[in-house]
Amino acid sequence: MRKSGPVTDPQTPSPSEQSDADDVERHACPKCGTQPGSPCRSRSGAVTSAYHTRRFTLVPRLKKALRVPTPADRRPGQPGTPPPAPIDSDLPSADIRIGYARCSTLGQELDSQLDALSKHGIPRDKIFSEKISTRVRVRPKFEEALRTAREVKAHAPHCRVIFTVYEMKRLGRDAAELTALADHLTAHGLILEMLAGPLPGIYDPTGPGKLLFAFFAAMAETERENIRESTLEGLDTAARKGKHGGRPPVITDDMLHPVLRRRAGGESVEQIQPDLIIPTGKRKGQNPSVASIYRALAEHAKREAYPEAVEQAHADFADLRNADVPRLRPDAAALRP
Incomplete structure (x- = not known):
């Protein structure tokens, strides 16, 4: 059977x-x-x-x-x-996210980035933020966020630890720097996530996605160079039109004329200073310092001396050309040591 x-x-x-x-x-x-x-x-x-x-x-x-x-x-x-x-309860299944937010200047705000990271489910104590330029190589909060992500991964190896930013340029705008960051995340088993920008979503720095990430990193660097060139062109155009950036001068031409007149009358800078009022800027309505007045007088003297020096140089050159300078004979020039 x-x-x-x-x-x-x-x-x-x-x-x-x-x-x-x-x-x-x-x-x-x-x-x-x-x-x-x-x-x-x-x-x-x-x-x-x-x-x-x-x-x-x-x-x-x-x-x-x-x-x-x-x-x-x-x-x-x-x-x-x-x-x-x-599901085995011994193995945690939830993703753990570490957030990072950054802006370049103190005048910019981080609220929009912080709100986006919070709405994505990242608690505030897991979000690291700072106001610092990407040109600064050492960013304290960025290093602290990476260190925290590495420590979390070491204590919970079965979890996916995701390093989340709002967009790629919050990490950096240099292709080499972004590629090195991708290698760092790969070496420590971390995953990168971006909420906006050219490459939103979860990015695993392994496999063919690495090539795509390197492409967008190069594009971000090119964009930064274009912004820089446009800014320099705009500044050059404004300078040709007589518009210069920076703070307004403390001592204007209208203030300098009475200073010169009173100095010619025998008054000292210390006697003139209390009567001068700054017209614009953060110190508007205050008295300029004595040092500012002396600097303005020195610059005025330099401007006044320059045309005279140029005119004297032209006169000296004309006198030299008109002078009867004896010429050496060819044989004498040849015998000259």
């Missing part, structure tokens, strides 16, 4: 498939946005026949798998809500 083995229901998934599904569903899907405990969904809301690649590659042992099928008990192809897969 022939022995028969146990009958297996073709709809019942094998233990290996069940284990793969459980491991995959411990993570949220970066593509369709499905939360942990549920299978992947298509655009129409139906359960997919296989998990999305970006999701099952989060499991280290499935990283090189070509396809991970969805078990039959998850009802592939059906729009209904399947029962959540069992």
